[in-house]
Amino acid sequence: MDKKERIRELVDIINDLNYHYYVLDNPKVSDKEYDKLYDELVKLEQETGIVLSDSPTQRVGATPLEKFEKHKHLGKLWSLDKCKTALELKNWDTRVRRLIEEYNRENEERLPNPTYVVEYKFDGLTINLTYREGKLVQGATRGNGEIGEAILPQIKTIKSIPLSIKFKGTVEIQGEGLMPLSVLEEYNKTADEPLKNARNAAAGALRNLDPKVTAKRKLIAYFYNVGYIEGKSFNTHLEMIDFLKENRLPVSEYIKTFNSIDEVIEEIERVKEVRNTLDVLTDGLVIKINDMRTREVLGYTQKFPRWAIAYKFEAEEMTTKLIDVKWNVGRTGKVTPTAILEPVEIGGVTVKRATLNNWDDIQRKKVKIGCRVWIRRSNDVIPEIMGTVEDSCENPKEIEKPKECPACGSELIQEGVHIFCPNSLSCKPQLVSRLVHYASRDAMNIEGFSEKTAEQLYEELGLEDIPGLYELKFEQLINLDRFGKKKAENLLNAIEKSKNCRLDSFIFALGIPNVGKKTATDLANTFKSLERLMNATYEELIAIPDIGDKVANNIIEFFTDEKIISNINKLLDEGVNPVYKEEKIENDTIFSGKTVVVTGTIEGISRKEAKEIITKMGGKVSSSVSKKTDYVIVGENPGSKYDKAVELGIKIITGREFLDIIDSFSE
Ligand SMILES: NC(=O)c1ccc[n+]([C@@H]2O[C@H](COP(=O)([O-])OP(=O)(O)OC[C@H]3O[C@@H](n4cnc5c(N)ncnc54)[C@H](O)[C@@H]3O)[C@@H](O)[C@H]2O)c1
Numbered sequence: 001m002d003k004k005e006r007i008r009e010l011v012d013i014i015n016d017l018n019y020h021y022y023v024l025d026n027p028k029v030s031d032k033e034y035d036k037l038y039d040e041l042v043k044l045e046q047e048t049g050i051v052l053s054d055s056p057t058q059r060v061g062a063t064p065l066e067k068f069e070k071h072k073h074l075g076k077l078w079s080l081d082k083c084k085t086a087l088e089l090k091n092w093d094t095r096v097r098r099l100i101e102e103y104n105r106e107n108e109e110r111l112p113n114p115t116y117v118v119e120y121k122f123d124g125l126t127i128n129l130t131y132r133e134g135k136l137v138q139g140a141t142r143g144n145g146e147i148g149e150a151i152l153p154q155i156k157t158i159k160s161i162p163l164s165i166k167f168k169g170t171v172e173i174q175g176e177g178l179m180p181l182s183v184l185e186e187y188n189k190t191a192d193e194p195l196k197n198a199r200n201a202a203a204g205a206l207r208n209l210d211p212k213v214t215a216k217r218k219l220i221a222y223f224y225n226v227g228y229i230e231g232k233s234f235n236t237h238l239e240m241i242d243f244l245k246e247n248r249l250p251v252s253e254y255i256k257t258f259n260s261i262d263e264v265i266e267e268i269e270r271v272k273e274v275r276n277t278l279d280v281l282t283d284g285l286v287i288k289i290n291d292m293r294t295r296e297v298l299g300y301t302q303k304f305p306r307w308a309i310a311y312k313f314e315a316e317e318m319t320t321k322l323i324d325v326k327w328n329v330g331r332t333g334k335v336t337p338t339a340i341l342e343p344v345e346i347g348g349v350t351v352k353r354a355t356l357n358n359w360d361d362i363q364r365k366k367v368k369i370g371c372r373v374w375i376r377r378s379n380d381v382i383p384e385i386m387g388t389v390e391d392s393c394e395n396p397k398e399i400e401k402p403k404e405c406p407a408c409g410s411e412l413i414q415e416g417v418h419i420f421c422p423n424s425l426s427c428k429p430q431l432v433s434r435l436v437h438y439a440s441r442d443a444m445n446i447e448g449f450s451e452k453t454a455e456q457l458y459e460e461l462g463l464e465d466i467p468g469l470y471e472l473k474f475e476q477l478i479n480l481d482r483f484g485k486k487k488a489e490n491l492l493n494a495i496e497k498s499k500n501c502r503l504d505s506f507i508f509a510l511g512i513p514n515v516g517k518k519t520a521t522d523l524a525n526t527f528k529s530l531e532r533l534m535n536a537t538y539e540e541l542i543a544i545p546d547i548g549d550k551v552a553n554n555i556i557e558f559f560t561d562e563k564i565i566s567n568i569n570k571l572l573d574e575g576v577n578p579v580y581k582e583e584k585i586e587n588d589t590i591f592s593g594k595t596v597v598v599t600g601t602i603e604g605i606s607r608k609e610a611k612e613i614i615t616k617m618g619g620k621v622s623s624s625v626s627k628k629t630d631y632v633i634v635g636e637n638p639g640s641k642y643d644k645a646v647e648l649g650i651k652i653i654t655g656r657e658f659l660d661i662i663d664s665f666s667e
């Protein structure tokens, strides 16, 4: 195919993708796949000089839907130029600086050196508010940048958007309507049709004809631009943001300025690490020139301003084909589906498997073998299937709900939305993973005990339960494949050693559903003995700060199961002896029995750590300085507590001295 034909083809493909994305709020491909086609088109247009009249590179967004009234924006809404690497960003900066220099050479009134404003690039639906005489009179989508859809009733459901403002002139304010990720997760737990991602969720909600539906989606919004204003102008972006704040529009707390592009690049690296902790979807950062006069000089292309650029992060969402679904049995007997995928790269990692929570989830997400599915992977989270790409199935095959255990063939039982293999005694994967968990480091810490060991013990020695571990004999082990004298002895010693264990480790080792290391420690600290924990009441459990209704019930049910009680008794009979050890508190240190206040930052140690150490050293940490205070530890940039300490003549310890004290304490 020659370049001209390919251009025609790409224009058609991209226009179709735009229609699904902007008009139907239901994209057919991931942004990464879209961007690849778009970049190819841009390159071909540059190479050939051919730009078709309906090329998507010449337009913003898409034509507004007929079902809404139209709104003509007073100031145009733009798209953003984008880059993905530090080098591309530097190239943009070089262009900006060159244009500034050219201007400065020819004009008396020089433009200032650029200051860069950095903001999150929110991934939701662009909205444009119109206020007249201090009243919110219109709210619209971006549409094609000049004409959008009027969706005022829908926009009014966003509670943080003020219906009236102090400023009385006509003004248009642009921002982004968003569905917080926590809201999306909550919504998807019970929705008949789960939403595939937060962007489509927000866009679909705002462009729903029924504002009641919009209201249920609990959207929020952030504003970042004044597109049109009567009788007022701003010298800088920051001034404009202050205007938005004064008029009580919701503005993101995150906004930073830098004087060099290298500092911006450092900031990008930093934000990449933390972006997964945000509760809203961001697909990058936007870098803007702060000075408004410079913006005027730099101007616009057909599609975007030259004074701003989006730095796009690695995509977290992709589409790929579902090849198969495998059902696996876990430690508790729960049988869960794993999706086997056509390998796909997401954020530099090749993803081949993803989780599907349960059979109901598969039904709600309309997932079938042979269809393309949406995968989301963010940092260390296990990849998850979010939904199916519409009209993407080739010979789709329904996923059947298993009736028998894939490992042992027992008839499965349904409990709520989950299915379980009831054969907890001799279903191999259940026993193997229980043994591995029991022996793991945070549990009984049996050194040298691997999954392979567990399988051998089960298959070759017929080990049926955890207490059986303590009856293993040297003669049995020595006969196992890959076991020598040394290895057999080591294993027996490690098993023997595990008998003297800490209560919290033992509780964790039991594998109570939803009781992790932290909860196990809380339980040990509260009940101080296994017997008291086994007899704990619901009220006692729920009174522990981090334990909720579900976990409390899990614990009670666990300790009423006769099989489990009998296993625990066997373990105790074998000599396992979990003891509760009080955290030892030193009573012979500089802080013993003293009241201590910490102020300012101490390098290399957090406030929380400092408090923990002082407590461990027998001191009492207080938050305010009074005559009863014995010591005030003063770090960098101390607050008024330092002045107060000086005024009351309280002994001061510097951050440096404190670090020395800790060092000599821990030696
Ligand atoms: N998957 C698909 O099928 C498909 C189809 C079309 C477009 N897209 C995606 O959309 C992108 C281009 O579309 P676009 O022009 O709508 O968006 P864009 O990525 O070019 O970004 C421009 C928009 O960013 C928003 N924005 C968020 N935070 C901002 C901030 N702090 N300051 C200024 N603006 C901010 C604004 O609303 C603005 O309209 C593509 O690169 C692609 O990833 C995907």
Ligand SMILES: [Zn+2]
Pocket: 329, 405, 406, 407, 408, 409, 410, 421, 422, 423, 427, 428
């Ligand atoms: Zn089974």
